[in-house]
Amino acid sequence: MGSGVVALLTLSLLLLIATHQAHSAIGVNWGTLSYHKMRPSTVVDLLKANKITKVKLFDSNPDALRALMGTGIQVMISIPNDLLSTFNPDLFVQQNLSRFMGKGGADIRYVAVGNEPFLTSYGGVYQNYVVPAMVNLQQSLVKANLASYVKLVVPCNADAYESNVPSQGTFRPDLMQIMTELASFLNSNGSPFVVNIYPFLSLYQNSDFPQDFAFFEGSSHPVLDGPNVYYNAFDGNFDTLVSALAKIGFGQMPIVIGEIGWPTDGAVGANLTAARVFNQGLINHLLSNKGTPLRPGSPPMDVYLFGLLDEGAKSTLPGNFERHWGIFSFDGQAKYRLNLGNKGGLKNAENVQYLPSRWCVAHPEKDMAQVADEHLRLACSQADCTTLNDGGSCSQLGEKDNISYVFNSYYQLQMQNEKSCDFDGLGMVTFLDPSVGDCRFLVGVTDKDLSSSSAEIMARWDIYHIWIGLVGVWALTRCYILY
Template sequence: MICGQGLVKEVKGLACNWGTQSTHPLQPNIVVQLLKDNGFNKVKLFEADPGALKALGNSGIQVMVGIPNDLLAPLASSVQAAINWVQQNVSDYVSKHGVDIRYVAVGNEPFLKTYKDTFLQTTFPALQNIQAALIKAGLAKQVKVTVPLNADVYQTDSGLPSGGNFRPDIHDLMMSIIKFLSDSYSPLTINIYPFLSLNADPNFPKEYAYFNGSAAPVVDGSITYTNVFEANFDTLISALEKNGFPSLSVIVGEVGWPTDGDPSANAENAQRFNQGLINRISQGQGTPKRKTPPDVYLFSLIDEDNKSTQPGNFERHWGVFNYDGSIKYQLV
């Protein structure tokens, strides 16, 4: 059932998300082979799934391992809890299974407005404690901490990227986290979803969601933006510049396009968007404000039929592969 031909064989540095919320998941060793066969050399897990981590051992694939939001409170309240977590979910896999863990993602979009401040008090202390645990384990040089955040943590009053700044309600907290990441030579991770921009606003110019679109460009001073991905990313860079962190490393933790569950969600649109994204990565293309391209984690590898459909029916259909590992559309 696995597609034999490579999906995106030639692209170096292409990363993806491996979600495991499936009722009939593929065997982890098959998924790892799928990653290798299709040019992915970096992967992000949303939790320290033992099967996935063991299968990634000695694979040549770099791993970002996630900590779910429901663990933030216990990790924030106890350094020992963080030490235990790192021992069980990082150190043991690195030393016993040869897993190339490069990042620990503390939480997942914890400052989403829909969470109503649930994780505002626990995310930063959990981040600090995990970093302390990595230092104690002797892993802090090779394994960096990060916090994957939704792009709603920043905004622009002017409607232009140059007006970017962090949300007023979390501005001070974001500054604390960003300074901490900067001091520990760690990246900020941001999730950008042009599909959701299109989905949320009936007046959104559809072509602006794609990389080869024919939408009217957005002119911001001397810079012209032709797609929302670049404009959104540079809104973040403007916010970082404005607050004294112009060179902080940034990772795009999730970006992609679903194939079902919404009028705009189909294989044709997903192929168009993801091919444009992959072309950028393979050409080493950054954005007007960051010429060096960030690491980009495609969302996602495989459909997940056990995900909540509360955000929309499309939520289960982000994969470039079907549940059984068969390919949905060709990317080159």
């Protein structure tokens, strides 16, 4: 073979590698904290219809993994923080990896060891368990002959690092040693550094944060950092992490964005228009391969949008917006136009198993002055009423429609049990959709293919996540504000 041909082939190979490295893959987070769960098979069909090839789970639910088998969708499963000190690594690998993988199985690529375990609000409770858990789990992967395929990661909150400008980024002093150990482990085993970045929370928590800096359309308040200029919070936050990694000797480590997105309801600034502009701007920015000032032409290797579906059972302690991060509503219906880079808009879920088309509303012939506060408190303590709050899509309803919304939310949660629409004679069932404008009165879905044992497992996960939401002021430390 001539030297010219060899050179040409070498150049072609280098170009192919460079192209592969430069493109970010867009995945999604599939959270299940919902009172109205679609069947896992329906959700997986939704992923396939939208050509979503990567999905991140917050647990290792067997029903979800079974539904993902044979699809070719790459999966990240997770170990909750409170199990890091007690889980059996050999048993975990056997039950959650080995039995689902193999020919025609689930394509599990990552195991997330904890989720944001270094949050300031956790007060270091989980901090000392992370690296030992990873070491033990890595040994179990080796024994199961999975270590070359399944990689261990730790999704970190962006509050793990800090600086005034990106080039001065450094990990928090209390995390310096453990981050050095973590990065060394990740580097030795070919794993990326996973970080969650939320420009929305920067805007939500800080009234002085320039709104245009949270998006990708340029900013009148750019951050100047020597020769580099930052026009959006994402690039600045990302490069702050790059600098922090460089200071501990791992400046070239690949980075994955574990969570990023924009909510559509439940707070001022959380709406369909802003969510579409942010997410589409993010996707276009990533697919342009422009990268960031400190990593030009090298965007993050994977980005997982948060999230796939709305989760009406999440804690509202951080804010009512917590239940509205989905690019799809709880029943798999696209909320807005979004091109994920696959040359097409979002496609809705099909074959969703809805309850009958009926709603519970305030009785038109009854005096709603008789509605007691306990009626509303009971309903909203169990159902999701967050869209009624300031900034919500249903915040402009009149008094009677407001009451109807609360009644219906509770009625659907109770699987349309007739007695759940009584409210001491003040409620009635209607077959006419009472939705008003952008305010949607939902009809629940039913999940008939969950086994009883799996349903119990999912219920336990839900309780765990709701409890976690009540520990500390999570949202106040979930995002590092760069400005």
